[in-house]
Amino acid sequence: MIPLFLTCKYLIPYTYIYKKAVLIKKYLFKIKQMPNHDVSFTNEEKRVVIYSGSDKSTVPSKVTPDTPLEELNLNWREKDLPERERTKHVHRLHPYLGKFIPQLVEIFLRKYFHPGQTVCDPFSGSGTTLVQANELGINSVGSDISAFNVILTRAKITHYNLNIVNREILDILAKTAQATQPDANSDQPSLFLLEERKPKYATSNEEYLKQWFAPQALQELLVYRDQIHNYEYQDILRVILSRSARSARLTTHFDLDFPKAPQTEPYWCYKHSRTCIPITQAYPFLRRYSFDTIQRIEEFSALRTDATALVHHEDSRVAYIPPVDGVITSPPYVGLINYHEQHRYAYSLLGIEDKSEEEIGPAYRGTNQKAQDEYQIAIADVFRRVSHVMPAGGYLIVVASDKYGLYDKISQLCGVEVEAIINRHVNRRTGRRSNEFYESVFIWRKP
Numbered sequence: 001m002i003p004l005f006l007t008c009k010y011l012i013p014y015t016y017i018y019k020k021a022v023l024i025k026k027y028l029f030k031i032k033q034m035p036n037h038d039v040s041f042t043n044e045e046k047r048v049v050i051y052s053g054s055d056k057s058t059v060p061s062k063v064t065p066d067t068p069l070e071e072l073n074l075n076w077r078e079k080d081l082p083e084r085e086r087t088k089h090v091h092r093l094h095p096y097l098g099k100f101i102p103q104l105v106e107i108f109l110r111k112y113f114h115p116g117q118t119v120c121d122p123f124s125g126s127g128t129t130l131v132q133a134n135e136l137g138i139n140s141v142g143s144d145i146s147a148f149n150v151i152l153t154r155a156k157i158t159h160y161n162l163n164i165v166n167r168e169i170l171d172i173l174a175k176t177a178q179a180t181q182p183d184a185n186s187d188q189p190s191l192f193l194l195e196e197r198k199p200k201y202a203t204s205n206e207e208y209l210k211q212w213f214a215p216q217a218l219q220e221l222l223v224y225r226d227q228i229h230n231y232e233y234q235d236i237l238r239v240i241l242s243r244s245a246r247s248a249r250l251t252t253h254f255d256l257d258f259p260k261a262p263q264t265e266p267y268w269c270y271k272h273s274r275t276c277i278p279i280t281q282a283y284p285f286l287r288r289y290s291f292d293t294i295q296r297i298e299e300f301s302a303l304r305t306d307a308t309a310l311v312h313h314e315d316s317r318v319a320y321i322p323p324v325d326g327v328i329t330s331p332p333y334v335g336l337i338n339y340h341e342q343h344r345y346a347y348s349l350l351g352i353e354d355k356s357e358e359e360i361g362p363a364y365r366g367t368n369q370k371a372q373d374e375y376q377i378a379i380a381d382v383f384r385r386v387s388h389v390m391p392a393g394g395y396l397i398v399v400a401s402d403k404y405g406l407y408d409k410i411s412q413l414c415g416v417e418v419e420a421i422i423n424r425h426v427n428r429r430t431g432r433r434s435n436e437f438y439e440s441v442f443i444w445r446k447p
């Protein structure tokens with residue numbers, strides 16, 4: 001017989017601890033069961049049973065039109081496809097949430113397209129399909145409702161004169177240094193922007209900018225921004241500016257994707273396990289990303305072909321789409337991301353057009369039944385329009401996480417034949433997230 005006071009004070013915690021212990025034991029047992037249990041797995045990979053088999057993941061360059069779909073294994077582990085390959089050359093010009101990995105696109109380009117054909121991506125985002133198509137000599141056309149995404153895509157696919165683009169990137173950087181760094185020849189960033197050096201034109205009334213940047217960081221960004229119009233390759237300079245602005249915001253290091261409020265005081269940083277202080281300067285980022293961009297452009301220019309790549313800033317429900325041979329795309333998910341909002345700093349700095357009202361399935365509209373119904377109609381609308389300009393037998397490859405089971409109806413609404421659906425684990429590389437995440441590759445054919 002346990003006294004009542006003991007039940008309250010000790011028994012409940014004891015039951016709790018016991019249950020936890022059983023769970024941990026089960027979890028350890030599950031890991032031991034995995035035949036391929038390997039110390040080089042990430043924490044997440046150790047939890048995902050899909051990686052326990054001996055099947056090797058597909059090597060994109062080996063895929064041909066004859067590779068059977070059943071042979072494709074799209075569940076790459078970190079060691080199969082390390083980050084430096086997923087973010088090769090221009091794919092890492094700027095962070096972008098919701099991008100698909102280039103190797104997935106490469107596989108389906110190799111399987112269903114050949115050089116000289118044209119692929120369409122009606123939700124082209126950061127331009128992954130267009131860049132990969134160009135590498136393989138396949139023409140491409142894309143559209144996106146977010147102006148910043150279109151700038152980013154254009155910056156990636158532009159066929160640069162390397163001498164000119166390198167000279168321009170270094171010239172605007174040097175001029176920004178002269179205007180904002182007391183000792184422009186020193187590698188050490190200055191601590192103060194001298195009052196008399198503040199250019200008259202570098203002021204901003206925009207509330208967002210004043211709120212999210214320290215005064216000196218904002219001055220440096222504005223000085224850079226106000227010179228961009230002097231150069232030929234303006235999009236690549238806008239991308240360097242935006243990437244630097246993203247890093248220079250008054251945010252914590254561990255919440256760069258969705259910061260809630262400006263961080264103006266020192267804080268405990270979960271990423272670095274120490275106290276960190278908010279960023280006060282943008283120039284060091286402008287400098288670092290300028291050199292990184294030059295290198296990435298050079299790497300891609302050694303691989304690129306003369307295939308054409310065009311991107312339009314338009315709503316795909318109404319955009320003009322030229323004749324194309326097929327589609328590879330990943331549509332926005334329902335109620336998950338506000339695509340304009342994720343680059344709010346770029347919209348504020350660059351003063352570019354905001355069409356967030358025309359986004360399909362934005363997070364702010366939620367995931368209720370009405371949002372799901374509208375989403376299905378809108379996505380089907382886009383695919384119906386693209387399939388009109390495709391030949392019979394052409395393929396539409398659609399990568400989506402179909403959490404709400406919406407894509408069966410979408411395929412019916414747009415009148416395509418479902419040839420196959422491949423599910424793949426999305427390896428999120430860090431062990432921080434507890435839930436496993438899967439997405440589907442829908443392989444549809446125009447009848």
Ligand SMILES: C[S@@+](CC[C@H](N)C(=O)[O-])C[C@H]1O[C@@H](n2cnc3c(N)ncnc32)[C@H](O)[C@@H]1O
Pocket residue numbers: 096098099100101122123124125126127128129143144145146149314315316317329330331332333339340358359360361
């Ligand atoms: C999942 S992302 C695409 C990511 C892309 N596959 C990549 O690798 O970067 C979906 C994209 O659809 C765009 N989008 C949303 N509504 C749109 C619309 N009505 N017309 C065109 N694009 C739209 C968003 O701006 C976003 O860039």
